Amino acid sequence: MTTWDPRQYAAFADERARPASDLLARIPLETVTAGVDLGCGTGAQLAAIARHWPAARLWGVDLSEEMLSVARETVARAFSPADGQRIRLDRADIGAWEPPEPLDLIYSNAALHWLDDHAALMPRLMGLLKPGGVLAVQMPRNYAAPAHKALGETLSIGPWRERLAALLRPEPVSPPEVYDELISPLASRIDVWETVYYHHLSGEDPVFNWVKGTAIRPFLDALPDDQRGDFEAACKARLRDAYATRADGITVFPFRRVFFVAVKR
Numbered sequence: 001m002t003t004w005d006p007r008q009y010a011a012f013a014d015e016r017a018r019p020a021s022d023l024l025a026r027i028p029l030e031t032v033t034a035g036v037d038l039g040c041g042t043g044a045q046l047a048a049i050a051r052h053w054p055a056a057r058l059w060g061v062d063l064s065e066e067m068l069s070v071a072r073e074t075v076a077r078a079f080s081p082a083d084g085q086r087i088r089l090d091r092a093d094i095g096a097w098e099p100p101e102p103l104d105l106i107y108s109n110a111a112l113h114w115l116d117d118h119a120a121l122m123p124r125l126m127g128l129l130k131p132g133g134v135l136a137v138q139m140p141r142n143y144a145a146p147a148h149k150a151l152g153e154t155l156s157i158g159p160w161r162e163r164l165a166a167l168l169r170p171e172p173v174s175p176p177e178v179y180d181e182l183i184s185p186l187a188s189r190i191d192v193w194e195t196v197y198y199h200h201l202s203g204e205d206p207v208f209n210w211v212k213g214t215a216i217r218p219f220l221d222a223l224p225d226d227q228r229g230d231f232e233a234a235c236k237a238r239l240r241d242a243y244a245t246r247a248d249g250i251t252v253f254p255f256r257r258v259f260f261v262a263v264k265r
């Protein structure tokens with residue numbers, strides 16, 4: 001299993017929060033009795049959901065104990081012990097997790113791209129909702145970006161080639177129209193969109209630092225200690241070529257994301 005480093009992930013907290021709140025803003029529910037944040041990570045969105053629907057009973061589901069321990073602190077900081085009791089954190093695989101009751105809301109920001117076979121996953125998630133319940137999903141769809149090309153090239157040369165080739169996955173996220181077609185028969189209403197965010201990053205090797213928190217984690221985890229430094233250096237060099245730093249010190253990092261908010265029929 002990929003390990004997650006909550007501090008590395010939090011390094012771009014503002015940039016990562018923007019699509020999460022754009023998704024939350026489109027959820028057409030006045031009340032939520034029971035809901036879940038799938039792949040809740042450090043719990044920032046789970047807390048936002050709990051504030052937005054103050055009577056909701058909520059689950060935060062994640063596979064990473066490191067992320068969940070930060071999520072526990074997030075909940076403890078944001079809510080009184082009595083109020084915090086309506087929020088439960090479950091260590092579980094999204095692919096297997098089942099709620100004890102049908103839900104009003106399934107929210108998932110930047111997590112479902114870690115699971116395969118969306119043609120089966122999305123209808124399964126719709127099946128966990130009450131009629132009128134909402135599935136709200138955001139996933140990165142940045143696989144054609146220079147960052148991914150740079151990573152692919154780095155993987156394909158060097159002593160790590162065979163070891164890392166085994167970890168390559170087919171592109172997990174489909175174009176928006178595929179989710180529209182897949183989910184529309186199960187929905188009374190669906191809102192699908194795609195956005196490119198032009199993140200302004202600064203500092204040394206900012207794009208490497210971004211992908212280090214997410215996309216290249218599985219590869220770094222799989223490398224022996226004596227190859228990790230060379231691999232990181234090779235990634236950095238290619239990413240510097242792919243994303244020039246402007247005279248004002250800003251590196252612009254375009255990032256494409258797909259969203260959908262579906263109301264169950």
Ligand SMILES: C[S@@+](CC[C@H](N)C(=O)[O-])C[C@H]1O[C@@H](n2cnc3c(N)ncnc32)[C@H](O)[C@@H]1O
Nearest residue numbers: 039040041062063064067093094109110111114
């Ligand atoms: C990129 S982080 C996003 C965290 C949070 N949703 C946010 O927007 O800040 C992805 C999270 O999904 C979790 N994750 C990935 N695959 C998972 C799976 N199969 N089951 C449960 N959690 C998973 C990871 O542990 C990680 O915390």
